[in-house]
Structure formats: C-alpha cells, structure tokens
Amino acid sequence: MRVVTVATTSLNQWQLDFIGNLRRTKKSLLDAKSKRAKYRIGPELELTGYGCEDAFLEHDTIEHAWEMVRELLTDEELHDIVIDTGLPVIHDGVRYNCRLFLLNGEVLFIRPKKALAGDGNYREPRWFTAWSKEKVLEQYELPKVVREIRGQKSCPIGDAYLKFENDVRLGCETCEELFTPNAPHIELALNGVEIISNGSGSHHQLRKLDQRVDLIESATKKSGGCYLYSNQRGCDGGRLYYDGCALISLNGEILKQGEQFSVEDVEVSVAKVDLDEIVSFRAAVASQQVEMAGKKEPKYPFVEVDFDLCDDDSNFSHMQLSRAIEVRYHEPEEEIARGPACWMWDYLRRSGASGFLLPLSGGADSSSTAAIVGSMCQIVCKAIEDETANDGNSMNEVEAECRRICKFTTDEAISPTKMANALFSTVYLGTDNSSEDTRKRAKDLAEEVGAKHLSCSIDGIVAAIVTFFAVVTGKTPKFKLFGGTNAENLAMQNIQARVRMILAFLFAQLLPWVRGQNGGFLLVLGSANVDEGLRGYLTKYDCSSADINPIGGISKVDLKKFLVWGATHLGYPTLAAIEQAPPTAELEPITKEYVQCDEVDMGMTYNELGTYGRLRKVARLGPVSMFRRLCGEWNTADPSGNREALKPREVAEKVKKFFFYYSVNRHKMTTITPTYHAENYSPDDNRFDLRPFLYNVKWPWQFARIDAIVAKAEAM
Secondary structure, three states: OOEEEEEEEEEOOOOOOHHHHHHHHHHHHHHHHHOOOOEEEOOOOOOOOHHHHHHHHOHHHHHHHHHHHHHHHHOHHHOOOEEEEEEEEEEOOEEEEEEEEEEOOEEEEEEEOOOOOOOOOOOHHHHOOOOOOOOOEEEEEOOHHHHHHHOOOEEEEEOOEEEEHHHEEEEEEOHHHHHOOOOHHHHHHHOOOOEEEEEEOOEOOOOOHHHHHHHHHHHHHOOOOEEEEEEEEEEOOOOOEEEOOOEEEEOOEEEEEOOOOOOOOEEEEEEEEEHHHHHHHHHOOHHHHHHHHOOOOOOOOEEEOOOOOEOOOOOHHHOOOOOOOOOOOOOHHHHHHHHHHHHHHHHHHHHOOOEEEEEOOOOHHHHHHHHHHHHHHHHHHHHHHHHHHHHOOOOOHHHHHHHHHHOOOOOOOOOHHHHHHHHEEEEEEEOOOOOHHHHHHHHHHHHHHOOEEEEEEOHHHHHHHHHHHHHHHOOOOOOHHHOOOHHHHHHHHHHHHHHHHHHHHHHHHHHHHHOOOOOOOEEEEOOOOHHHHHHOOOOOOOOOOOOEEOOOOOOHHHHHHHHHHHHHHOOOOHHHHHHHOOOOOOOOOOOOOOOOOHHHHHOOOHHHHHHHHHHHHHOOOOHHHHHHHHHHHOOOOEHHHOEOOOOHHHHHHHHHHHHHHHHHOHHHHHHOOOEOOOOOOOOOOOOOOOOOOOOOOOOHHHHHHHHHHHHHHHHO
8 A cells, every 4th residue: 555645725925915825725734734634735936916917917926926035935933844835936037936845945846837827807818828848847046035045056847747756746737737638647646656746826606616616527537647736716806706616636535625615815725645546446447557558758857755654554543544435515506695794704804994884775786795795704604614523622813814804802792683783784885766665674673683774864965965056057867657758768767776875985994984983994895696686777976886796696596596505594684575576776756656767777687687698708709699699599488587589670689689788788897896706607807708898889880780690580
C-alpha cells in the first residue's frame, strides 16, 4: 500500500489583502498538518486574491506576493508539508498565472497556467499570457526576497509534474484547464501521474454545481487518479461569489465535499487514499495500458523531490481509507437564500458599514431582498453555534465579526432576529398610489425578519416637485388616468421612484446618527431583478440605484419560487402572501377600474423575458435567429406557461417588441447597481454582457428580414 493523506481547501481570500490572505493560508496549512496531511492545495492566485484585475498589471502586486512566499518559506511550523499555492509570476518578461510548490523552505517548482479564462465574467488574457511550451522545463531566477533565505537562486518553471519517493507522482491543472477539450489531466494520467490537483477561482451560478462535479468525477472516471479541487470562497471585492465546495475524488467517485455556501473563512477537507488502488484501476483496462505504454516522445518532464508523501505504513491506527460519499446539491431556492446572503455578509464586514437599509415596498423583489438579509443572519448565527460547539467557550472569527458590527457585548446572547434588529433597517415610502395591502405586508415581513421598520408618506415631497416644475414652466403634468400624455404619465411615475432613491440614501447616511450611534453608515440595498434589467423596466436612478443588489442576477420566476420556499424554510410566512399578489409598481393612481400591473406595462410576461434573455445571451441569437427559433417553439400551446399557440406574425411582433425595449433602455445598464451574479443571461453591462448602449432601436434591416419571412410563411 502507498497511502497518502492529502488536503484541499476553500479560502475566503480578498484581493490585495496580503496580511489577511497570508493568515488564512497559514491557518489552512496548520489545519491540514493537524489532520496528518503531507500535501495541501489552495485556490487559484491564493496569495494575491483572484479578483485583483488590473492590479495584476502593477509590479507591486507581484512583489508583495513573493514577500508572502518568503513568510511561508521561513515559518518552520509549515515544514514537512508540500505547499501548493497560487500567485502571478513574471518569467522572461512575461506575466503568468502560476501554481507554486514549496517544501521545507525551498521552492520546488512553478507551473504556469496553459489555458486562460477569457469569457463571461473572466478577463484573464488581459492580465496574463498562457504558457504555450508543451512539456518544456526552464529555469526561473528567484527574486531577491527568496534568494536571501537559503541561497536558492533558481527553480524549474514549465509544463511538468512532481515525482516523490516511492514513485508518487503529482501533477496539476488550474481552473479553466479542467473545462478544455484536451485537459492536462488526460496527458498526466497517461504518464502515470496518480495525484492531480486543481486550484480554482470558480464563481457561483444557479444550477452550476452539477456541471463542476461532473467534470471532476469524469476527470478520473476513465483514466483513474486522485483529483483534488480547491476553490476560492466569498466576495473577493466584486460582483461574483466564489462558492467553495472543495472536492476530492478517486477513480471517478467523490470522497470529500466542502460546503458550497459558508461564512467561515477557512475550510480544509482531507482524504486518505491508497495510490495502489489507482494503479490497479488503470491496469484493469487493457486499452488504457496500451495507450500509456505507447506514449510518444517527448516524455512528460518531471521534477524529482526527495520527500516521502506516503504515510507511515507501520502505524495501522491511521490507515483507514476514505470512501465514496453522495454529493450534496442545493435546490435553486436554497441557492438564492444562501449565495447572495454569504456575499452580502462579506461585503458588509469588509466595507466598514454598520448594516443595511432597504426601501421595502411589500412587493416580491424588495421582499426577496429582505428575506435574503434574514437568511444571512440565520447563516451567521448557525456558524457561531457550530463553532461554539466545536471549540468550547472561545470566540470564533464569525462571532467576533458579528459582535463588532452589531455592537454586541461579549456576554450578550445572539439570535437571527436580534442580529437583524441591530444591522437591518427597512422603510416603506408610500404615496396615494400605494395600497394598504403592500404597506401591511412590508410591516409584517420586517417584524418577522427582525428589522427596524419605518413607514411614511412621500406625497408632500412629490407634490412640491410637481409644483416647482409648474411654477418654472407654467405646465402641470398629469397621470394618463386624468388626461395626461404618455410622457406626463411616465414623468409622474419617475418623480416618485427617484424621490425614493434620494430618501433611501438620506436614511442610510443619518439613521445611525438618529439612533445615537457614534459614526457609521448603512449600505443601501437595491431590488431590481434580472428580467427588469434586461427589459429596462426600471427608472434610471430610482430604488434600483443602490450600493449593492443581491437579486439583480436572479429571474422573477426564480424569485417567486424562492418566496414560497422561504415562507416555510426561513420562517417568514408573509412571503407566501407576497408571492400570491400580482406584481405592480404602484406608481399610478388606483381606481375601481384600474390597477397598475407590471406585465401589462411591459407588454410581455416574466416567463417570456426569461426566454428572450437566454436566447439572446446564452444561445447568442439576434432578432432574426430568435424569431426563427421561437416560431418552432411557440407554434404549439403551452398550458403550464399560460400561452396559446402563436402564428409567425404574432411571434414576430413579440420578438420585435422585446428588441425595441431592450435596445431603447440599454443605457440604463451603464449605471446599474453592482449586482450579485447568479444567472447566465444577466444583462450586466459592467462585466458580463458587453454591448453598446446606443442602438438604432428600429432595427430596420433585421425587422425587415423578419417581415419578409412572415410574408413568405403566410403566402404558403
């Protein structure tokens, strides 16, 4: 038997937080050592944080990363374990995204990333160059801060693996490389490498985890091996939430799985594996043996390491091997409850804010945001409870952060509602157009979550603005119900929406002062969903303008399902009543004959918006291709979606209406609040969906082509 104990991690690293990153890295290494591991892998660009972006172009970032390497090399507590970490490296004047292997005060090897992530949210080719020299090793001259330690002048850099005593072979790939058609783990396995590691920076997206797990399982299902996956966790300073979930697999089966959503900064997962099981697994497949034996030159280079990764085979009390487990998946509703909540917790504690301020309308969107804040409080309190049970009476890091933000004394009891009451404020900003139902639902939900709640009327402010405009221009705008034009009607709605934005920031800035707190400010939370952003069904600089928006990447359909789930699982029963209410902005007067309705205003349903969004972004279809696709999909009725069969002309009108409103409102995306990324058809202009914001909204050529296709179909 060649038994090895290996460790992988989920670390909540923060871009450019070198002191904090070093502390978390060291903590994970000591934890891995305490569990008898001789090898530990950390996430991608672990030392700097993954999200440094253009700071990677600054030489300071690389210099500080090597200063952290010096700290790891000189700490004797970190000896006798192979350290696999990540940092940017400049070699021969070229900047690479690298894995770095350290052992007992020496640099063993640097392995640059061979395939860079450059799509979706990722811009790695902007900062790094992919290593293109297949199976080539070169010498890297180590920086002075490392040379001064023990006189080591250089180390190998390139495409190779490590070979330890007892012929234990360890290779690696980095994040995106796992997703490539010819992933490095294939060639490594055919060269007899048993342990393959992957330091990753992979973000959460609804319903994405199964894809990641499938790839990791399949990496060793055909060709055998032990695969270790490490991932960043938390908010690294941007719109993404890195969802951890470190994994260890063996011959196609998962042995260990870390938490996907957690407020703990450091999590270490350890497995004990017999490498001879891998040899046996591979030897049982004759065709694989032939392929391994017939590998052509050049052979895969390796770096020989004088260190035994294997456990002491005379100590049978520590030889129990890890066995396969069932992978845990969250329902999408639970992902919504936990992912944005953990992202908000990181943002709150790292921003220096005292809490959150939410304009709570009693509608589905703002109520979803309120429920997510409540979920955050529940997650934090559960983490405190679990750590207290494990560590006794000592205060853990999560508890210390909670007491600091909420200003709780050391002996004060903590509960989710008490925590919410300390850091979460909501305000109902009603007008004559608001209903008593939404006012009551906002109040009831705030009480269930535990928030401090205010309710007030803004009619006086709105009236003052309208009067001011009338004095200046001699014209008084009116709602369409009272004879106003569409322009007047829209302006009257926008006044209310924009006043709410101004008041939200005013309350956020001054409520801590009103309550006698010494300094502090609240972060304003936004509540526009992904479909409203796509359609542009929001007022520029209204309550969609905030500090952060936890639901801006989530569809209305998913949010309504979340409300039903949250009523039971989060313990907020008012959410069920909110889900049943028709969506309305409540910006126009309510009469017996007329109540404003979102879907009527938009001219399309939320289900249709989700379809348009996925076809536009995920399927990459323009107007004509989308029309053709939907003619095939919508030519039969869909009772579950309350849609009748549509003729080509009807489909054409719907597609043209969507593209008109999408393009005429695209400018709103340039100022949209930083939003939690959760959906693969997000229209976020700042990072994910890079498009112009000035269109010819008539789409003359494209719409003419659609009309021609319709005419041809009707003539048949």
